[in-house]
Amino acid sequence: MEISTPKKPPPIYIHNILNINSMINELKTLDCGGFRHITVENNKVKLNMDLIDGYRKVIDYLKTHQAEFHTYQIKSDKAFRVVIRGLHHSCNIEFMMSKLKELGYEPIQMLPVRHPITKLPLPLFFLDLKHNPKNPEIYSLSRLYNGIIKAEPPKPRKTIVQCMRCQQFGHTRNFCNQTARCVKCEGLHPTEKCNKPKDTPPICTNCKGNHPANYRGCPEHIRLQRGATRHQTIPYRSQPAPGTSSLDKTSASPPELKKVPAQDAPFSDIHRESSNRPLYSSIAASSVNKQGVPQGSILAPFLYLIYTHDIPTPKSDSLTVAQFADDIAVLSKGDTGEEVTTNLQNFLQEIEKWNKKWRTAMNTNKS
Ligand SMILES: [Zn+2]
Ligand SMILES: [Zn+2]
Numbered sequence: 158m159e160i161s162t163p164k165k166p167p168p169i170y171i172h173n174i175l176n177i178n179s180m181i182n183e184l185k186t187l188d189c190g191g192f193r194h195i196t197v198e199n200n201k202v203k204l205n206m207d208l209i210d211g212y213r214k215v216i217d218y219l220k221t222h223q224a225e226f227h228t229y230q231i232k233s234d235k236a237f238r239v240v241i242r243g244l245h246h247s248c249n250i251e252f253m254m255s256k257l258k259e260l261g262y263e264p265i266q267m268l269p270v271r272h273p274i275t276k277l278p279l280p281l282f283f284l285d286l287k288h289n290p291k292n293p294e295i296y297s298l299s300r301l302y303n304g305i306i307k308a309e310p311p312k313p314r315k316t317i318v319q320c321m322r323c324q325q326f327g328h329t330r331n332f333c334n335q336t337a338r339c340v341k342c343e344g345l346h347p348t349e350k351c352n353k354p355k356d357t358p359p360i361c362t363n364c365k366g367n368h369p370a371n372y373r374g375c376p377e378h379i380r381l382q383r384g385a386t387r388h389q390t391i392p393y394r395s396q397p398a399p400g401t402s403s404l405d406k407t408s409a410s411p412p413e414l415k416k417v418p419a420q421d422a423p424f425s426d427i428h429r430e431s432s433n434r435p436l437y438s439s440i441a442a443s444s445v446n447k448q449g450v451p452q453g454s455i456l457a458p459f460l461y462l463i464y465t466h467d468i469p470t471p472k473s474d475s476l477t478v479a480q481f482a483d484d485i486a487v488l489s490k491g492d493t494g495e496e497v498t499t500n501l502q503n504f505l506q507e508i509e510k511w512n513k514k515w516r517t518a519m520n521t522n523k524s
């Protein structure tokens with residue numbers, strides 16, 4: 158028999174608290190159970206509720222009062238996500254889900270996965286299951302109807318998350334009730350309502366630099382990514398063994414900044430899409446590096462230069478390549494738009510070959 162320990166609700170970060178006493182009094186009127194609070198920044202309070210029920214009451218209350226806050230998803234609300242390999246992309250998803258139901262699982266959805274660069278469909282699906290003690294058994298499932306499959310836990314998220322509503326890091330839009338900020342102009346409006354003229358440079362709301370707030374090279378992003386990596390440990394990054402009971406590896410919403418599994422910046426962008434690559438976070442906790450360079454070490458920049466010394470260089474005058482750390486910009490010129498695109502495309506194919514050879518990948522978010 159499974160004995161499940163009650164899960165603690167995630168913290169709630171409430172902003173603009175001008176009077177802590179009135180906050181406490183309001184909470185007491187809600188009959189929401191015990192709670193603890195700590196002031197983390199000047200007017201920002203981190204609130205931990207003892208009970209999930211109390212947590213939900215407080216969230217409802219804050220929403221109806223349009224309070225500025227952010228939080229994270231309750232662990233038990235997250236689906237149990239599994240990666241299914243080996244099924245053809247054209248397979249009948251509904252039918253496969255019905256077969257899973259017959260086996261005793263409770264599938265919520267099955268999502269086909271595409272290659273991040275080529276966008277071609279892959280023999281790969283994300284399967285979300287409702288919580289059920291049976292779920293870990295799926296890792297030993299090798300057949301689904303007539304198909305030979307392999308079920309694996311998803312890989313941990315490598316980069317720090319950013320909220321598409323308020324542009325801050327460490328939480329996601331679905332759990333944010335803060336004032337919307339534009340990704341392009343730092344204005345207090347949702348990005349889709351932005352009317353910044355095209356020729357006006359963007360302003361980042363996080364660092365005030367002239368780039369959109371979701372630019373990975375933003376100094377604020379790099380700083381937080383480094384911080385997240387410093388708190389990272391090898392066991393957290395490694396894949397859980399199939400059949401283990403560590404259920405929630407799907408974390409789209411990290412519980413705390415320090416627990417975000419993340420790659421080191423700034424030398425990792427080009428390798429960021431590569432997988433299963435442990436870090437040498439300390440001498441005591443070293444492990445095998447199958448591709449890329451070990452990050453977070455003093456040698457990383459030097460190793461990175463060696464690793465990328467044979468990166469393709471353009472053979473024609475119409476292309477210029479500019480490199481800074483692991484960022485590569487390619488400038489193409491020509492008499493027609495078509496010529497510009499063709500030159501660029503040919504060179505990207507060279508880069509893609511190089512990526513394949515050295516088992517790295519371009520970061521498509523920045524391309
Ligand atoms: Zn937010
Ligand atoms: Zn705007």
Ligand SMILES: [Zn+2]
Nearest residue numbers: 361364366375
């Ligand atoms: Zn910035």
